[in-house]
Amino acid sequence: MAAEIPTEFLRGLFLTEDFAAGAGGRDLLAKLSVPEGEVTLVTDEVMARMSGTEHPQGVLALVDAGAVRTAPSGDFPVVFLEDVQDPGNLGTIIRTAEAAGISAIYMTNGCADILSPKVVRSTMGCLFRMPLIRLEGDDFYAEIGRQQKKGQRFVAAALGGTRPYDAIPYDEHTAFLIGNEGNGLSARALALADEETIIPMEGAVESLNAAVAAAILMYEAARQRRL
């Protein structure tokens, strides 16, 4: 994952002695071309403390927060996240979004902190490739209106939706609206959506995990694009 970091934003690299001596460590140092003064060898104990995990990978990078991209790229659908609070869900959505070819993720400031350790870890390196745009308060909803004027069509994942997600055509003008884990999308967000869609559920399940729902929608768009 450290190899994914844009070099200009790398502020320091910490390696355990074992990791630095191995093939993975040598490859990483060659690839990143870090100035020698910015590489620090630490003991396993120090690494465990620094990383905050029980089984650290032996390498830890200090990265400028400016490394996160904020300009949308490509002409694939975008995703709008309203208050996705669980860091694991947010990280998983970012990782799945890149795999599905999503151009950018817009999020309310009620979403989990993208720089929290759990988000960073669960994105598995996608954090520095996927454009992530965080919008304060009303700006999130104003951005929906701005994009609609340019022809973007907002499809909201909602339990009250009537059209199944796989009956809707998706293209580069599609924006998916995904809501909070416990409460779904707010009335305000739903009122702005061009369409509400439902992911059909068998059995007695009341809702899907937010990252799973987002994955099913994003991959349906990717599937249609490949046809």
Next chain:
Amino acid sequence: MAAEIPTEFLRGLFLTEDFAAGAGGRDLLAKLSVPEGEVTLVTDEVMARMSGTEHPQGVLALVDAGAVRTAPSGDFPVVFLEDVQDPGNLGTIIRTAEAAGISAIYMTNGCADILSPKVVRSTMGCLFRMPLIRLEGDDFYAEIGRQQKKGQRFVAAALGGTRPYDAIPYDEHTAFLIGNEGNGLSARALALADEETIIPMEGAVESLNAAVAAAILMYEAARQRRL
């Protein structure tokens, strides 16, 4: 979620005073018809300790582990999980599987404990509805062979797969094979599979989260069934 528990397996119910006095508490007690002696009122503090979470829901049920169903039901695809170790992933797969109409989940004993608090919570009540069959050691692989003799076709999610997941027809004779978060499926499991499939990935993503990969496959089967 407590309302989902089969009454014959319910061994006790603990409620906070606030929860018991509210509409949710009264409905639950009416629905479950728990004998009076099995209901205990506790303080918020005791509930927090018992539930092990910071924001407990105000109700906690003591359930016999025998409440978990072990007989497959229905004629929809089944899922085989090899060493899915993260409790959140396992719980999310169980919840998504019910929503996608999966008949049963078979798992190695290297999978997370289905009775661990995090699995129980992330299944959101599906734990008592989805048939869950845990197989020790070789039994898991022997079961694959047994089911193949009866006509089941095993489709393995594998990064080395060539046929995209949405180019394969799925039906009630399909079994999905999903592997460990870090290492994917073992060589042994892959050798047994009838087919390896790949979920196409854009960008530089190396793999998908195990629960996301399982969700995409299970929902593709559900989508084909609805056509």
